[in-house]
Amino acid sequence: MPSADLAHQHAVHTLYEDHHPWLCGWLRKKLGCVDRAADLAQDTFIRVLIQRKAAELREPRAYLSSVARSLMIDMFRRRALEQAYLETPAACPEPVDISPEARALIIETLLEVDRLLDGLGERTREIFLMAQLDGLTYVEISRRMGVSVNTVKKHAVRALTHCLMLAEE
Numbered sequence: 001m002p003s004a005d006l007a008h009q010h011a012v013h014t015l016y017e018d019h020h021p022w023l024c025g026w027l028r029k030k031l032g033c034v035d036r037a038a039d040l041a042q043d044t045f046i047r048v049l050i051q052r053k054a055a056e057l058r059e060p061r062a063y064l065s066s067v068a069r070s071l072m073i074d075m076f077r078r079r080a081l082e083q084a085y086l087e088t089p090a091a092c093p094e095p096v097d098i099s100p101e102a103r104a105l106i107i108e109t110l111l112e113v114d115r116l117l118d119g120l121g122e123r124t125r126e127i128f129l130m131a132q133l134d135g136l137t138y139v140e141i142s143r144r145m146g147v148s149v150n151t152v153k154k155h156a157v158r159a160l161t162h163c164l165m166l167a168e169e
Contacts, residue, residue, distance in 0.1 A: 012049050015060055020045070023064050030072065040075065044068045116166050120159055127152055128159035 020041060027037035044067045057063050098106075117125050127145070130136045136144070138152045145152070 012045070015048065015057070015064075016045055019060055019064055022061065023068060026065060027068055027072070036075075040068055040071055043071050047071070116163050117159075119166070120162055124155040124159050124162075127155040128163075131156055 023041045023044060024034075024037050027040050028034055031037050031040070044064055047067050048064070053063075117128065120128065123145075127141055130141045130144070131138070138149050138156065142149045142152045
């Protein structure tokens, strides 16, 4: 084994013996958990071992606490991400299993609505759907479509009139 590797191993060993108990105590105060503190202390020394800077350290406790703090932040971020991942399914609505009869009724209704809107021009249909389905105001629709509010009103009246006439038939 080259002498540089031996020197590095010796420096890490000395650093570990001199500062491991202190680092575990420091982490235990921050985390409130002996086991997590021990795990993060080990991860800190592994990081020091990999970075090969142990022999160069002038302020070992400052360096170790900096590395441990970074690992602690990573742990908290990972835990928050895992928690969000676990909470996502709980926030989703339960899937609804509808009967074949209800599904057929829904499809029939959608086809009827499509038939009612089929006689409208493209712009009129779009304005009608934005108002009825999206719940947009005429002002919001006029901004989105780049037309005047009066134009939106005219198309909305045309669409409603069309639907009422077809519904009466």
